[in-house]
Amino acid sequence: MGFLTKNKFTLYGVAAILLWSCLVALLRDVSELFSPIGGAAAMYTVSAVFLILVMGLPKLKGFSKRYLVIGTLLFVFYEVCLALSIGMANNRHQAMEMAVINYLWPTLTILLTIIVGRKKVSLWVYPSMFVAFLGVAWCIAGDAGISVNTLANNFADNPATYLMALAAAFIWAIYCVVTQKLSNGKNAITLFFTVTAVSLWIQFAISNEAALTFSINSSITLLLAGVVVGSGYALWNQAIIGGNLMLLGTLSYFTPVFSTVISALYLSVSLSVSFYQGVVLVTLGSLVCYFVTRDKPQKYNVKVTT
Template sequence: MNINRKQATAIGCLAIFLWSTLALFTTQANSVPPMLLLTITFSVASVLFLGVYLLKGEVKSSWKKTPLKTVMTGGLSFFFYHYLYFYAFQNAPPVEAGLIAYLWPLLIVLMVGFTKGNHLLWTHLIGATIAFIGTGIMLYSKEGATDVGYEETFHWTGYAAAFACAFIWSGYSVSNRKHQDVPSSAVLWYCLITALLAAIFYIFTEAQESSFSVKSINFDTWVAIIGLGLGPVGIAFFCWDLGVKKGNLSLLGVLAYTTPAISTIWLALFTSLQLSKGQWIACSMITLGALFASLATSKKAPKA
């Protein structure tokens, strides 16, 4: 696909927008056990990508152009990020786990600044700082809300899993930049591996401990599951892969901070959630930080 840097960045932004719907769809499908939900949604994404690339006749060429090492790295990154994400939210207060896990945009900005041929702009740093503060306000501005079911202890395993989430996704995004020759259609193989691993994990863990049946999933929940598979778990990964390979990765890392703000607005519009004053302030700060970073002018790295 012949696109320029600005177009690739715009496509990467579409992934951020699609990821903003993740919380809304997940809320509608919260009755489904996590690993089963992961299995179904990534299966939907796999079928979507398989159908598209079969029609385009790119399945064989995609497999040939994607090294097995890259396939395994992408698949394992997808799976372990989501596995640890669910684990963190099950073993630590959701507010704190979410704040820690959402360090990945900031880590991307910092990591890419130290990679060869790139340097960190002061606008990126200031934008990331403003957005990060806004994210913290967003997560802690639930007036009078408490984390029910958690004792006042240090949930080190949950926190460690959340930190791992941040490092896995930021590391994957930055390292993926090196694989310019690998087609973005490789996300098909990543999704297939994730669906397979999640299915195995579900069979040997959740299926043994829960009496939940797929037959008990109602129509509205299926709509949410399909929405997850097509959007934030499907098309979003293709857009992100293309964006991080050919677009402005530093800018995308900062713009990713808009995800929790947009996500909260979706919840406020389509659920009974009422935004507090602090959350509106946080949304404004996150958006301001992202916009400030987007004003950064690209500079060529000095020749060696």
């Protein structure tokens, strides 16, 4: 009990990372049970309600207007792009490719930080970034081997999802850089989830998707998905209070590995060795980038997501 009490905030963070690693599998499952837009709208609604019950309604007076406007827009665009890229993928394997593309965000965050800060960095940063991008290409190409034709053919198979996944990675990188300066250490996650749910319902209303039909099994899955995602953010909100941010920051960079393993098991997807190799390359590239650019531990501010 002494260990648990002493390290409870760090354990909250570990639990949050593991819960976020379930997001891809649950998003895909919900989209198959309902529809890509409608399923995502329902899931984010459950998450928003859960966060309101656990964390309470957001007190907007405590936030700067710039943070509320810019942060909300970036968060909503990110979540919509991520959810729809996974939900609209042609199959489960392609949905996992979308997830790997999304996990370029740590590398892109560091790249944007370097550009905005205009600070000198280790030369190791650039080959590390190349390794991360190479990992994504490795996953997409599969056993066919990396070539321009292979990548182009895969992209042409469903360009909208690939573009949304790549857009999500860039948007979240911008979110991490911008909100670190605007948030003053505060978190409007409940508001962000609520607006995300509303925007998805609006998209669903103007789409051609059929009305949602519920069964006992689909309802349980929807409830589970919403609570799991909401719990991840709620636990992370506690983790940053007194957790070991250096450890959690490092562990968060292994999310692509956790997510791939969990998704493959949950969705019963058989992945090739090259796919796992690509995921490892993405993780390794991001991790090296992090270590060669990080500030001193006490100044480190962790930004993690799905």
